């Protein structure tokens with residue numbers, strides 16, 4: 001059975017040259033707004049023929065490096081600088097971003113676990129469906145800017161995936177390396193089925209994802225990496241002219257081959273990470289301790305690295321609960337793909 005048309009409408013004309021700032025409008029009817037709409041800001045900058053790039057942030061609403069970099073780009077990118085079309089959506093899950101949360105306060109939806117989406121589903125599923133069936137088909141390349149959000153801190157990296165189509169895999173990997181973050185990664189997903197990544201890749205499009213920090217804020221250094229990376233991405237795929245700006249240190253290549261990269265807590269309490277983000281760890285090394293906060297005089301529980309490598313992600317808040325990811329350890333490799 002074919003799906004009905006999306007209830008979302010765009011106030012921008014995707015076929016027009018020039019710069020347009022508008023909205024994707026999703027009708028809602030609730031206690032706050034009987035005949036209302038969810039408003040998702042969108043910018044289109046187009047100039048003649050050429051490829052189309054879709055740049056997205058705020059897939060998770062508390063990941064501010066991408067949101068900020070894309071809001072700044074939307075203010076500054078001019079049609080004369082573009083060959084083709086750049087579509088910018090700084091806050092894909094706008095209700096989540098407005099609330100400063102990972103997920104939507106309207107339906108609890110995690111947008112990046114809602115693909116390919118459903119025009120008859122929840123608000124979050126309706127947003128996912130619009131991207132899958134309307135925006136992604138217009139595009140050649142997609143850059144989705146994530147970071148750790150409020151609960152994780154992650155070394156800045158761009159990543160691509162292992163794909164069956166090796167030409168598609170190579171083109172995405174080249175884009176991830178060209179992004180120019182300090183680290184580039186071939187990524188293992190714990191659960192790929194409902195990701196935006198998969199919705200894009202299954203249409204044969206080039207997809208690059210990033211993780212650019214976290215903790216629910218930005219720093220000047222990480223924002224600079226995000227902004228430089230977006231520009232490098234657009235240069236690499238021929239959307240704008242210029243020289244790719246490489247990172248000052250040689251790029252580190254890492255691989256996350258399997259689930260042993262993830263260290264998850266089996267206790268609740270106060271977390272002490274004994275290794276800093278980006279540091280090397282050895283297999284079996286103590287990387288964290290969890291303290292019982294209900295009494296003194298109790299030895300902490302020690303957590304050890306399942307494998308050697310680099311600490312590429314850590315839990316950000318000092319308190320930890322059972323099941324939380326404490327640390328992610330990636331393997332350093334000479335080359336990717």
Ligand SMILES: [Zn+2]
Nearest residue numbers: 060063146147
């Ligand atoms: Zn995210």
